[in-house]
Amino acid sequence: MIHLKALGKIMGALMFLIGVLMLPAVFISWIYGEDSSPIVISAAISLSIGLIFYFSFAKYDQLIRKREGYLVVTLSWLIMTIFGMLPFFLSDHVHTISDAVFETVSGLTTTGASILTDIEAMPKGLLFWRSMTQWIGGLGIIVLTVAIFPLLGIGGSELFVAESPGPTSDKVHPRISETAKRLWYIYVGLTVAATMLYWAGGMAFYDAINHSLTTMATGGFSTKNASMAFYDSAFIQYVAIIFMFLAGTNFTLIYFGLVGKFSRIVKSDEFKAYAGAVVLLTLIVFTGILMHSDYSGELAFRKAAFQVVSIITTTGFVTDDYTQYGMGITFICFMMLFLGGSAGSTAGSIKFVRHMVFLKNSWLEFKRIVHPRAIVPLIINGEMVSGRIINNIMNFLLIYLSTFVIGSLTISVLGYDLETSLGAVATCLGNVGPAIGKVGPVDNFAFFSPAAKNVLSFLMLLGRLELFTILILFTPFFWRAN
Amino acid sequence: MIHLKALGKIMGALMFLIGVLMLPAVFISWIYGEDSSPIVISAAISLSIGLIFYFSFAKYDQLIRKREGYLVVTLSWLIMTIFGMLPFFLSDHVHTISDAVFETVSGLTTTGASILTDIEAMPKGLLFWRSMTQWIGGLGIIVLTVAIFPLLGIGGSELFVAESPGPTSDKVHPRISETAKRLWYIYVGLTVAATMLYWAGGMAFYDAINHSLTTMATGGFSTKNASMAFYDSAFIQYVAIIFMFLAGTNFTLIYFGLVGKFSRIVKSDEFKAYAGAVVLLTLIVFTGILMHSDYSGELAFRKAAFQVVSIITTTGFVTDDYTQYGMGITFICFMMLFLGGSAGSTAGSIKFVRHMVFLKNSWLEFKRIVHPRAIVPLIINGEMVSGRIINNIMNFLLIYLSTFVIGSLTISVLGYDLETSLGAVATCLGNVGPAIGKVGPVDNFAFFSPAAKNVLSFLMLLGRLELFTILILFTPFFWRAN
Numbered sequence A, B: 001m002i003h004l005k006a007l008g009k010i011m012g013a014l015m016f017l018i019g020v021l022m023l024p025a026v027f028i029s030w031i032y033g034e035d036s037s038p039i040v041i042s043a044a045i046s047l048s049i050g051l052i053f054y055f056s057f058a059k060y061d062q063l064i065r066k067r068e069g070y071l072v073v074t075l076s077w078l079i080m081t082i083f084g085m086l087p088f089f090l091s092d093h094v095h096t097i098s099d100a101v102f103e104t105v106s107g108l109t110t111t112g113a114s115i116l117t118d119i120e121a122m123p124k125g126l127l128f129w130r131s132m133t134q135w136i137g138g139l140g141i142i143v144l145t146v147a148i149f150p151l152l153g154i155g156g157s158e159l160f161v162a163e164s165p166g167p168t169s170d171k172v173h174p175r176i177s178e179t180a181k182r183l184w185y186i187y188v189g190l191t192v193a194a195t196m197l198y199w200a201g202g203m204a205f206y207d208a209i210n211h212s213l214t215t216m217a218t219g220g221f222s223t224k225n226a227s228m229a230f231y232d233s234a235f236i237q238y239v240a241i242i243f244m245f246l247a248g249t250n251f252t253l254i255y256f257g258l259v260g261k262f263s264r265i266v267k268s269d270e271f272k273a274y275a276g277a278v279v280l281l282t283l284i285v286f287t288g289i290l291m292h293s294d295y296s297g298e299l300a301f302r303k304a305a306f307q308v309v310s311i312i313t314t315t316g317f318v319t320d321d322y323t324q325y326g327m328g329i330t331f332i333c334f335m336m337l338f339l340g341g342s343a344g345s346t347a348g349s350i351k352f353v354r355h356m357v358f359l360k361n362s363w364l365e366f367k368r369i370v371h372p373r374a375i376v377p378l379i380i381n382g383e384m385v386s387g388r389i390i391n392n393i394m395n396f397l398l399i400y401l402s403t404f405v406i407g408s409l410t411i412s413v414l415g416y417d418l419e420t421s422l423g424a425v426a427t428c429l430g431n432v433g434p435a436i437g438k439v440g441p442v443d444n445f446a447f448f449s450p451a452a453k454n455v456l457s458f459l460m461l462l463g464r465l466e467l468f469t470i471l472i473l474f475t476p477f478f479w480r481a482n
């Protein structure tokens, strides 16, 4: 039996927290003299329903077990969506529930795909809430990755935590572990640093805060229609490149860097792969830009580095339309939607450690074929990876690709062309933002039908929660387990 | 050390055999009063070089070990290509080496993609040799699947052989096993039966032979520009549907059916999945045709069944342009390129048993997550599949998809649009024939550049030899092994 009532208290606390997190947006509405009522009402609803839930279920204070853990995670994201969409829905700027859900899910999952056609026409308070949804999503994914997923056995995430997450227990207590707290400090600190640097580079303070919130979340929502292309400043764009790269780095490694333990960074196979891929792909795209456009020198290099770091880290800011660099570069950018940054960062998609397990395992498979009796271990970050985790990660990869295919089929059946379907699904599932076809870097998602938007919203959630968390709820094993 | 000289004798025998197999085409040239010299010269070259090789290396009669086995398989297909392309190259109808290689590889791998723009303008002798290359390829793949791949540990092929292939040994002796012989009788018998039925249905005897050769090989080369659409006969088209289906069935099961052991067929999980998928996908495409075209009733059903069976079995005959049935059906047809028929048939692509291992393993992974301490075995055809084979098959699937992606990237970099690149690579790697984009069911491959044709030829070989056989030659494990 699932102890549903034990979840009520947690969900109440979460609703209350959402209400609290809306207050800065209310404050910004006031500063700019806007009609603050949509956000005020939303905050009031969240706070009051949150309190009612919290105290109604306070008596059911049972321990949350592993099985309820899956439900807690999925329900948390659903509840954040339901309450987080209220400011959009109550405003005059988003007209349907599908649109409000899409924009909110795109925020909370740090995807950054948008149904807004004129962002600069939106009230500043609402846009700030929009940026906040990404930053909150980023906070959430840090807890999940270091404190929850390893306990739930999701997608080989035991591998992701560079530091031991402590003794594994079958009980998931809803406290935030020490590790998660430490990483939050880094997240907050980097957000403040990015704000200062964006501001120093000439961004308005309001825009600097918004962009730093969505940079650190690898979210990619911008307050400008042209995204980062609006800022014709090398300084601002390099700041964005550096902070996107950091946001896509395993936060535990950043912590080790800050406390001077550089040996841990050097030993990380995933960091080397991540950094190496960024360098290599930047050079490839740089070459493509030199060949297929009028840009040259530093500008061409910056455009290459920006686009590559933005896509690999699944941030999704753009400073140029990469589909203009020829078919080869377009294809490479499309493929990068499947890379993802490092595990233990706010980046989405597949992530480097999984690709490494696949590549190493495939390579070693040839050794196993030649030497059928030999034991051929797979080593990542200096430690042997168990067959169980390898199998789990191979499954993850294949389920990810199957979801991509089934999702693309669904969107194409709803009446969209192949390129647009593949692009929209890849970018939503990978929580990136821009893609190819009719959802290229300079397009938006407004034209999709409500049905297509709902499918894409579901895919964003599925990707963000590492597939298994949600999919397991659809299996009998979850409901029948003792 | 690799005993290269020990391979010389086998390769000589193979060249001689190719020469012998060209003689029927010479005979047909004479019957139709054509210039037989291109085929006569090709046969003479093959026979004489074959004899020279055979006797030069006859003294090195060492046992072929497992490691030489990989080389034997890859070299065999290369040598069949080199000698098999001579009749095309020496004729006036194929002008470049890339074209001759492409057409021959497409034949030997039973792909059926063609660079010929006017098939009916070709001499009948040469067209017959073209059909023969597919039939020879089909013969070859039967030996590989039942007698060679399981010994080489390729792609989990131990699973494919419904009947035990006898004691596994580290030595690959180049004799053809009893099992393979029995299956060849079935292959020859069904080819004769198909010829008679096509003839009875109104095909010219010459065309009946050609089409039955390429039907049983799941090859799909036709002697008509319009492929099977040329024959406006329900009888002929249903004969084709039935024999394509049989050619995509595990030949061992057909043997059991012929000797009355139906229980073996009923017990086969793969056969049930294969037959079930054919029925289900026929109904889906049937619905799509009813919605998106003027066809109705039996004609619509026949068109659906024909296209579905043709693609799933990787035959590639067409009776209609499935890209006209709407985006959803086009996408489904594209996805079917990745299905493949049953293992142990002449069908290419991934094959049902591998998809089943993936699907079952993924499903059970959820059980493993909920019950981390439980042993959760995977059962196929009533037997437990070892973790080693599961890992091998998961690797195969991911390497297959990676090859598809890298291949598509290569073709798109060579200057072709996304849809064409994805379609051409999927259909060549899967040994199917028709695809989407500019290589749809009514198109051909003539327009590709020589470089693109060479890449596609390599992909056809890679797919036909189950990836590992060729790829292992590029690893140090193969060359360094003791």
Ligand SMILES: [K+]
Residues within 6 Å of the ligand: A110, A111, A112, A218, A219, A220, A314, A315, A316, A431, A432, A433
């Ligand atoms: K993003």
Ligand SMILES: [K+]
Residues within 6 Å of the ligand: B110, B111, B112, B218, B219, B220, B314, B315, B316, B431, B432, B433
């Ligand atoms: K074929």
